[in-house]
Amino acid sequence: MLVKSNHIRLLDIALLMDLAQLGKAQAECLIRYLTQEADLLGWEAFLRILIENTPRYREDMMTVAEQLKQMGRKIGLQEGLKEGLQEGLQKGLREGLNRGINEGRSQQAREIARNLLSMGLDRDAIERATGMDNHELDSLVNSLA
Template identity: 30%
Template sequence: MESGSFIEDDLRTQCSDMLYSVQTKTGKGYIYTLIEHQSRPEKLMAWRLMRYSMEAMQRHLEQDNETLPVVIPLLFYHSTTSPYPYSTQWLDCFADPELAESVYTQAFPLVDITAIPDDEILMHRRVALLELVNELACLLEQWAVPKEQFRGLMYYILERGNTSNAEQFLQGIATKTTDYREDVMTITEQLEAKGEQRGIEKGILLGRQEGEHSASLNIARQLFANGVERTLVKMSTGLSDDELASLDD
C-alpha cells in the first residue's frame, strides 16, 4: 500500500482512499480505492475517480518514472439507492459524451510551426490580427463596456498578447469603434511615451558604456607613458589588442 491521500480536506470526514501498487507484465501499476463512509450517489463520481487516478499517475512520474502507469479506480459504495443511479464511465460526465470520446480517445492535433514557411506564418498573424480587431469591434458595439474596463482590456491584450503590431491593432480599434476612439488615442500616446522613455534609458546606457570605454583608453595611455608593459595594461583595462594598438598610432 502506498502512502498519502488524494481526497480534498473538506471531504476527509465523508470518505477515505487507499492506493495499492501492483506489479504487471509491463511494470508498476496501481489500484485506487475510494471508500464512502456515508455513501450517496454522486453524478460526477466517475470524474472524481478519474481525477484522483490522474493525481496518482502524476505522483508516479515525480518518482523519476518516464511512462504513465495504469491506475484502476475502485469505488466502495453502500446506500439505500441501488443499483448505482449514475454512469461510472467518466466520459459520460461531459455534456456531449460522444464529442468527448472523439477528443480524448485519439491523438491530439499538432501544429508544427517549424514546418511552416516564415512568410505563411506572417500572413496568418496578419489575418489573426484583423479577425481580433473585427471581433472586438462587434463585441464593443453589442455591449456598453465601461471606459476603465475597455482600457484594462486593451492593456491586457497588448501586454499578454505580445503583439508586435500594437500601433496597427489600436488603429484598427479606433477606426471601428467611435465611442472608444479617445481612449484608444490616450493608450497610443502612453505607449509612445513609454517607448521614448525606453529609448532615453537605452541612450543613457550606451553613453555610460562609451564613457567607460573612453576612460579605459585614457588610463591605458597613462600606463604606457609610465612604461608599463602591454600585457599588464591589457589586464588592467580590459581593452583588446586592436584597441591598444590604436594608441600606438
C-alpha cells in the same frame, strides 16, 4: 491567412466593445490585455484597427497609444543612456590608462635624468639617454636647485 484571421477577430472585439458600452477602466484593461496578443500585427496596426472601429473609445485608445509611445521612448532613452555610459567609461578608461602610462614614462625619464645629472654626465648624453629635450632638462635642473 493568420494575419487576416487576427484582423477579423479584432474587428469582432471592437464591435463587442462598442456594444457592451464598457467603462473607461474596463476598456483600458481590455485594450491592454488585447495588445499583449497583438504581436503578430504590431502595436500600430492593432491600435489603428481598434480606433477605426470603435469611435466611442477613440480618445481613450489614443491616450493608451500615447502612453505606449512614451513608454517606448523612455525604454529607448534608458537603453541609449546605458550604451552611452558604457562607451564613455571604456573611452575614459583607455584615455586614463594611456595618460597614466605616458606620465609614468615621463616621470621615469626625469628620475633617470636626475640620477645621471648627479653622476656628472654631460647634458647631451642625458638628453639622448632620456629622450628629454634641452628645455625639459633645464626645467629639471632648475627644480633641483
